[in-house]
Amino acid sequence: MVLADLTLAEKIALLHQSQPAVPRLGLEAWHTGCEALHGAAGLGRATVFPQAVGLGATWDRALLTAIGEAASTEVRAYRHDPPEGAPPASLNVWSPVVNPLRDPRWGRNEEGYSEDPLATAELAIAYCTGLRGRHPAVWRTAPVLKHFLAYNVETERDIVDVIVPERVLYEYELPVFLEPLRAGVVAGVMPAYNLVNGVPNHVHPLLGRALRAVKPDVVVCSDAQAPSNLVERERYFATHAESHAAALHAGVDSYTDNGTDPAPTIERFTEALARGLITEADIDAAVGRLLALRASTGEFDPAHDPYAGTRRDVVACDAHNRLAARAARESIVLLRNDGGALPFTDRSVAVVGPLGGRVLRDWYSGTLPYAVTIEAALRDRLGPDRVIAAEGVDLVRLVAPDGRQVHAGPDGALSLAEGPGAVFAHQDWGTSVQCPDPVHTLRSLDHGYLTADDDGVLSATAETPDGWVVRELWELHPALRNNGSGLYVSERLVADSDTPDLELRLERVADGVAEAVAAARAAERVVVVLGNDPHINGRETVDRDGLALPAQQEELLRAVVAANPDTVLVLVSSYPYAIDWAAANVPAILWTAHAGQEQGNAVADTLLGASNPGGRLPQTWYGADTKLPAPLDYDVIGAGWTYQYHRGTALFPFGHGLSYTTFGYGPLTVTHEDDGWVAALSVTNTGLVPGDEVVQVYATPRDWPVEAPVRRLVAFERITLEPGETSEMRLPIPEWVLSYWHEGRLNGPTGTFGFTAGGA
CATH class of the missing domain: 3.20.20.300 (Glycoside hydrolase, family 3, N-terminal domain)
Structure with a gap:
């Protein structure tokens, strides 16, 4: 009406x-539009769950539904109980991102679930089920x-x-x-x-x-x-x-x-x-x-809106925080564990690397209600005297040609003056498609990150690199140029010049690698924490130009392993890396996406064995010698993209992930029943500790008239088993995954298939 x-x-x-x-x-x-990719975003304080690619690594439909329920409940809270002066949140949430992760160099890789269409669709359905809510008439969010x-x-x-x-x-x-x-x-x-x-x-x-x-x-x-x-x-x-x-x-x-x-x-x-x-x-x-x-959403009939009473006391409530902890644990993937290097006991540990003491947000995160770092979590579990921390980045001063240095006042304001200037932690983040020159961050030890405001005025005041335009990134030519504006720093310490008039060189006052090596030698074991900042070189508007770690991080890793081979590599990243050297030389490697407020607890519990890793890779990790197709080659079949059509050997394949226990599989049968195709099998925990297995069923078409995939995921389920426990499983197989497009229509299921099942 x-x-x-x-x-x-x-x-x-x-x-x-x-x-x-x-x-x-x-x-x-x-208004349309409220972001809820991995929790309510852009509204203020909210429960922050792992990035979407990390949620994809859980392969857990029930978990994603629960997270969708939590995220939409917090959006509802900001709708019905907004902070003073803020508009009510829109219940039309622009989530999730369902683009398959075809190319791991894509800047927005962190936003998708998987390179596989079935896994992506199933996890999206699960998350949207939570966002929508279970009320038959009123949607919690749309x-x-x-x-x-x-x-x-x-x-x-x-x-x-x-x-x-x-x-x-x-x-x-x-x-x-x-x-x-x-x-x-x-x-x-x-x-x-x-x-x-x-x-x-x-x-x-x-x-x-x-x-x-x-x-x-x-x-x-x-x-x-x-x-x-x-x-x-x-x-x-x-x-x-x-x-x-x-x-x-x-x-x-x-x-x-x-x-x-x-x-x-x-x-x-x-x-x-x-x-x-x-x-x-x-x-x-x-x-x-x-x-x-x-x-x-019940807008036109508020008297019958079952969610109208939602208030902001649900935001980051205990139940949502526990869910965030579960999600962070479930998203961790154990890539390598040579000789049972993990879990380890309460030995002295050096936590090395630029991400050991930080928990990072991304562009589509809410404001963290709290943040537990890996370093802090290990100190909590092992005792403060058994953990040594070393960020492993150089400390530098900014020096002009005439010897003057950049000084920082009490409020972070900068000036050029005689005498020793402010000390900055310097990090080189490497290059991207959009910027073939390396970008750098400079963080004042006494204030914040070196940044430029809207007028280009420099200060050391930014809490972290952030914003749609990241004004905390700098290029060295050797003049200092702001990556956000493209302008050089002038004598006034303002990024306002088209020409490099002032050469500010970096003068090293402390060697980050040497600091890390000393820490590694002083501890019985080393945990090296490397990865990306989600606002730098791989995010919306910025594609990566390759799969390598930034050179500074690779150098740090190799030096630490040489100093103490008893090293664990923890990668905290929004996308895969080609870590060939690490895969051959580091005994244990964990990967987690940026996992939100509970990241540190989840990683520490996994390292120490309180949590058994059960995550599996949602996309292929290619090696450094893999010649990837061009980014604009969307022909996954002809170009050999993804595990379905890639003919080479992956560094870590799609679906890969190790556990602290082992699993045995019984015979697999696939039958067509009244309600469709079903895969049936038994899975047993044959090890000594409880664990999660991601049961994956693949089909290989044998007589399609078109080029067939090497294998195609047709069913999956994450299960938890106690030692000796067996699960009798029946997994539905959608017909569309057994079909192929030919002569203008989907054909199938037709022909014969080979079916396999396993944990990868």
């Missing part, structure tokens, strides 16, 4: 992300899948045209969107910035032909500024009226454009209507879907 009572002008205004209130109808102001379609490149992402063979579309790219839609737990989809096969995703016919064929009322929310990009960047249309009309016809309902200003969107649709490019019925269809989404 609301739609029929709106005027045409009011309906057009509702097409923008920031919908104005319509007081005469009781409609409040509303999830939006991102980013449709074939989006794995940040470099020129808003203009790049990726060519995707039809078979790859239907077997690899589309199922991750279609299966969650079929499950009925998704309210919307967001198109990606790029073009696919010559057509921008925001006007792609697959929005209607694929998505709306499965869910006619699915809401399509544009990505930020993408509607304008159709004209201004992609030059696909001559005018905005034409581009907006085409997007509306293609199926886009909500226009995230020009920030919070709806005026340009209103003007463009008004012109399109006047020119006959669209009809009022076209507008009604889009606005009707948007109003239905709002109604699904």
